[in-house]
Amino acid sequence: MSQVKLPNLSHYWVPFTANRQFKAMPRLFKAAKGNYYTTMDDRQILDGTAGLWCVPAGHGREEIAVAVGEQLRTLDYAPAFQTSHPLAFETATRLAEYMPKGLDRIFFTNSGSESADTALKIALAYHRVCGNPLRSKLIGRERGYHGVNFGGIAVGGIAGNRKAFGNGLAGVDHIRHPLDITKNAFTKGVPEDGGITLANEFEQRILTLHDPATIAALIIEPMQGSAGVIIPPKNYLKRLREICDKHGILLIFDEVITGFGRLGAKFGADYFDVVPDILTCAKGLSNGVVPMGAVAVKREVYDAFMEKSAAGAIELPHGYTYSAIPIACVAAIATLDIFFAEKLEDRAAGLSDYFGQAAHSLKGLPMVKDIRNIGLVAGIEFEAASEKTGAGAFAFATYLKCYELGLHVRYNGDIIAISPPLTIEKYEIDRIFNTLSDAIKYVASLGEAGLDVSRYLKNEQLWAAHSQTTI
């Protein structure tokens, strides 16, 4: 193996990562092109996760690189408050055209987390400006993920992301998540049954408890991504839409993962044919290269602020220094151009059966408890690890083995998620699931010894020990 000089690993606090473990076996990419990463020791790793779900058009797109480079030399920054620049308006117009019909007023943020908190604030302020300040409660969903800011973790439903951070927001509750492995294990695509009953619980249980007149908004991901690829049953989202309409509650779709073609349609809203009042996105919006998020609202929502706020008032006292910075705008426009030229959402739709079948070929392997798929997403859920080994031990070992074998997957608890760039080819889909199959068999064949992480990435460990300095 060639000698690799690692950077000093001491100072950087790696997000959402077990830092001590990571720094003992760092996994660092130095380049990316198309559907592949290059590691520090010059190995090619197939990107089974489109970065963090954020690179739908594949890596190293020249069109985006050129646009961003040129923009930096033309207008690097314009103050985002009280002044602006034409590209911000052009990007909003282009995005409005891409959005589901009616969602054509756009607020820009820098991330999915900021989009979630922005959407919640717009919902609260909307009811207030309409003269309904009592509508101040926010409803999320168990196992939902809406980023890491205080609003997002309050309506989010992943316990581990909430418990370290105090009391959160008041006036928040959660509906049940729709995953039912006892009934729906190994369903291909959308589960058929139970959607209406489950959605009705929102009205019967949560709204009855709180009084619907106090609820500002319900926020959900059309498909729950981060907590393990949870696919809503048929008619579930439609019924939630009806209940929100009946009670004057705003419906927010967090489409940070499901936006930009992931399900084989532009947005989850298009796939499920349900239009929310507010839709958040980020990630794929700029193909992951410049931080950018957006919140699209129905025209009626925007108009309410414009018509009912006092003359001259700032209608929404909210915004970010980097809202719609020029380089994010050109990255988004170039990304939308790519989506338009390459019809990436149609490409994803065309590949989704093939991808789903490849995912379900893992059924019957040791430890595999459920497989879920939709569009170009698959979730492989493993039997829960024993108390001794801790949650997620099998998935983590499988993830490490995949990395060793040249494939990047995402692990979260007992689940491995696959969500490749939408530019993926069929032979690469085969490679993803063949590699995953080999990794699962390998880890399982070793029993408990397979869960010992020191067994994996030996090379990387060696060079980490070799060149790491500690301060």
Ligand SMILES: Cc1ncc(COP(=O)(O)O)c(C=O)c1O
């Ligand atoms: C549904 C959803 N909302 C929000 C976020 C947070 O996005 P970010 O990490 O850009 O803040 C994510 C990230 O994965 C997400 O999946």
